Amino acid sequence: MHDDSPISFTTRAGIAATLALLAGCEGVQSSLAPKGPAAAEIAHISWIMFIGAALILLLVMTLALYAMYRAPDKRIPVAANKLIIAGGVAFPAVTLTALLVYGVWSMGSLRGDPQPTLTIDVIGKQWWWEVHYQRDVPGAGFATANEIHIPVGVQAKIRLHSNDVIHSFWVPNLAGKMDVMPGQVNSLVIQADKEGVFRGQCAEFCGAQHARMAFFVIAQPRDKFDAWMAQQRAPMAAPTSDMGRRGQQIFRDNRCMECHAVRGNDAAVNSARNGPDLTHIASRTHLAGGTLPNTRDNLKRIIADSQGIKPGSHMPAFPDLSADALEALASYLEGSP
Ligand code: HEC
Ligand SMILES: [Cu+2]
Missing domain, CATH: 2.60.40.420 (Cupredoxins -  blue copper proteins)
Structure with a gap:
């Protein structure tokens, strides 16, 4: 087959395969497609770690090839103890300490506003999610299931509860993962920058139907969110038919x-x-x-x-x-x- 393109068939096939793989990273449940500040911070850390690790791998492989293929009389000699102290102690200590400092510093920004305007209580159950709005306000609160509505651009504090086993609350597009523990209330902040629907999933094996324990976060403009709240808060009318x-x-x-x-x-x-x-x-x-x-x-x-x-x-x-x-x-x- 004649092919006059400057890019070979295998290269193009490779690019196509990579794009297909990356396309899988978009969508309603992906930490590589952040749609809120906490997820963006996490995606940022992931890329820094991925690129850093790739560079270090490249460096180590280059040194290994150098050691294998460079003619012995042409090699630049380095004393074994110096190599161990520089490459085995100093280099990892410096890079890992830098990563730790950066990680701890980023964690602060994931914590969110200490006085959030919206608090939602979520109870992980075998095998579904109970969601309470205004649980502390007598008469105003209501419960729904497997669906969390939030207004766009607002920090929503999610308080996580469990009465059975350990679950884990994860909406990859919006925030990090947080364990849901019996006897303890963990919390995290989710925020969406734009309108959208984001899938979440229990991320800690919790029994037979763990795989069917998902939920959706629906980020809406403020007016639509308020209308939703009002509609949910109202009791059902008595059946008429x-x-x-x-x-x-x-x-x-x-x-x-x-x-x-x-x-x-x-x-x-x-x-x-x-x-x-x-x-x-x-x-x-x-x-x-x-x-x-x-x-x-x-x-x-x-x-x-x-x-x-x-x-x-x-x-x-x-x-x-x-x-x-x-x-x-x-x-x-x-x-x-
Ligand atoms: C012993 C307790 C129990 C009884 C009795 C019961 N249910 Fe359920 N029901 C559940 C639980 C728990 C779930 C959630 C199952 C899951 O998704 O893991 C559920 C789920 C449902 C759902 C789906 C809700 C959703 O959001 O996915 C419907 C609808 C429902 N039940 C209707 C009924 C009806 C109608 C009856 C009576 C004929 C009934 N249930 C009796 C415990 C019960
Ligand atoms: Cu689970």
Whole structure:
């Protein structure tokens, strides 16, 4: 095959492969595509370490090649003890100390404002995320699941809680990773510079459905965020259609409120064993720990076959509910016919 381009086929194939790999680094869950100040700082440290390590590797390889291929009589001799002290002690001590100082200094800037305007409590559970707004304000607070809304350009302090095992909260585009520990409240700050949707994922193995324990951070302009808050804070209206009323009866007959609340209509009775707050579930983008798009079909599937979707999850399956009953439940939960 004739090829008159100055770049060889293999080079071009190499460039194409590299670009394809880098394209995978963009997107909704990547620490190489920072979308907020903390993530930008972390990406910066990563690049400094990566480039520094690459340069040091190059230096060591050059010295090794020099030692192997340079004719012995032409080598510049260096005494062994000098080489060890310079290359083995002084050089690592200086570079690693510099890296430590830089790392500790950067950590300060990840801590954020000591008096943040927005505090959100997030509880890591096997295997989903409970999200509370204004938890300390009686009457104003509300809970949602697997979805965190923040206004653009605002530092949101995330307080992390767990009552079961250790999880880890990670939204790579926005901030570093923080462990979620039983009996201890860790916190971190997330901030998005622009509107967008960023995926987060539990980053500490926490049992069978750890892989299906994701969530989304939705950064919105202030007015949209305020409208979202107001809409979430309002309780659900009582069902108006026959279908909705039937759904509520099925919800009660099956003791769904053992674990779930539909604020305004049904309160959860067992807070120790609770599942996601189902108030305004129709407003969420995803179900099942951020792993399924929120459609009516998926909503019904989760109720009928939660164990097929997330085996081992703490949501019992309800295989005996008829198609009709599932439709009525969905209608009740979504607040629409
Ligand atoms: C023993 C407690 C328990 C009972 C009883 C229960 N659920 Fe659940 N439910 C859960 C848990 C826990 C989850 C979260 C599962 C996961 O994603 O890991 C869940 C998830 C769900 C979801 C998906 C929510 C989301 O955001 O992903 C729906 C919808 C739901 N349950 C409806 C029902 C209905 C309707 C009933 C009654 C027919 C019911 N549940 C009974 C514990 C329960
Ligand atoms: Cu996990």
